[in-house]
Amino acid sequence: MLGALHDVAQGLPAAASLSSLAGGFALWASVSEGQATRFESARDLALLSAAAALGAASFIGFAPLLIVLGRAGPELTLAAGAFFVGYLRRYGVQGAGIGSQIYIGQLLAFGAQLTVGDLPTVAMAGAISAVAAIIPRMLSGPAEHPPPAPATSTSHSVELSMGLQAAAAAVVIVGLDWLIGLTEAAWAITACTYVIGNSTSGTLDRVRRRIVGTAIGVPLGLALLPIAAHAPAAIWAAAAFAMVIYAMALPERYDIACGAYAFTLIVTLAAGGEHSIPLLVARAWETLIGGSLGLIAALLLFPIRTYRKENAT
Numbered sequence: 001m002l003g004a005l006h007d008v009a010q011g012l013p014a015a016a017s018l019s020s021l022a023g024g025f026a027l028w029a030s031v032s033e034g035q036a037t038r039f040e041s042a043r044d045l046a047l048l049s050a051a052a053a054l055g056a057a058s059f060i061g062f063a064p065l066l067i068v069l070g071r072a073g074p075e076l077t078l079a080a081g082a083f084f085v086g087y088l089r090r091y092g093v094q095g096a097g098i099g100s101q102i103y104i105g106q107l108l109a110f111g112a113q114l115t116v117g118d119l120p121t122v123a124m125a126g127a128i129s130a131v132a133a134i135i136p137r138m139l140s141g142p143a144e145h146p147p148p149a150p151a152t153s154t155s156h157s158v159e160l161s162m163g164l165q166a167a168a169a170a171v172v173i174v175g176l177d178w179l180i181g182l183t184e185a186a187w188a189i190t191a192c193t194y195v196i197g198n199s200t201s202g203t204l205d206r207v208r209r210r211i212v213g214t215a216i217g218v219p220l221g222l223a224l225l226p227i228a229a230h231a232p233a234a235i236w237a238a239a240a241f242a243m244v245i246y247a248m249a250l251p252e253r254y255d256i257a258c259g260a261y262a263f264t265l266i267v268t269l270a271a272g273g274e275h276s277i278p279l280l281v282a283r284a285w286e287t288l289i290g291g292s293l294g295l296i297a298a299l300l301l302f303p304i305r306t307y308r309k310e311n312a313t
Helices: 015-032 038-069 073-112 116-139 158-179 185-195 200-223 232-249 254-271 277-300
Strands: none
Touching (some): 015 232, 038 073, 038 116, 073 158, 073 185, 158 277, 185 200, 185 277, 200 254, 254 277
16 A cells, blocks of 8 residues: 555656565565564564565666576576575574565566666665564564474585575576476476475475465466456455465465465466466466476485474475
8 A cells, every 4th residue: 555655656667566566575574574572573574574675676686687698597586586595594584584585575576577777666665565564563462483493413504405406496497498488487486496495305295285285276266267357356355365374374284375375376366467377377387397396406406314393484
């Protein structure tokens, strides 16, 4: 709502993207935040919003330099974000959230096709995101969260291996997009980024759960396509409810969370006017590609044999 206000958006070069950017920053900041007190939550939500804006700005800064590599060149920026998703987990819940937000910011900037002239819009989106995420947290009661699982000692950094695995899989996906063309390469990169776990067995489990969840969520979303054009309010309400399920299920039931997110993506695309069945179905098969490449990277590149409880992001 703030992003849609004329006085707020006036003069911004990408004003049409302001609300969606700020909403995306705030949504995923709220999902990633994991503190128990209002003050700590507000602090982290501000940091997470800033991290998303930083991620978007990094895409804007590096994408023009990579366009010389061809159509898929700017997607290589997402590989850097994928690395941070894994590597920054070494700093606990806060670090995991910041790494995820950097990637989310890059992903949103990539989807909106932002350019250098849109940096003021990104900064404003970060500010609006912090306000939008902090206010409801201040109105809610303190939340109980389990402490992060202690790190186990290994011969090399677990988080560094996770980051390198995700980045390597992302680079391979960019190469595939350059060679054969993918419908939405960013979907496959996102899948490989978030299936990487802190053990090889953990990655295998997350791949299985993500594929199963997506295979259920996509058909459910497609089933609502006939009413998307006639009842957009109902579609957005269903998407909001699915995101509640996503946030509740994420810590323990990754399969349900992935199904809820896949459903949300499909119905929101449909509500926004996208009704191409091949494009919407691509969500399922590109998740399969991304998950499979993430698993291959986990098996071949610095495989992690030790196990600790998943810190889901």
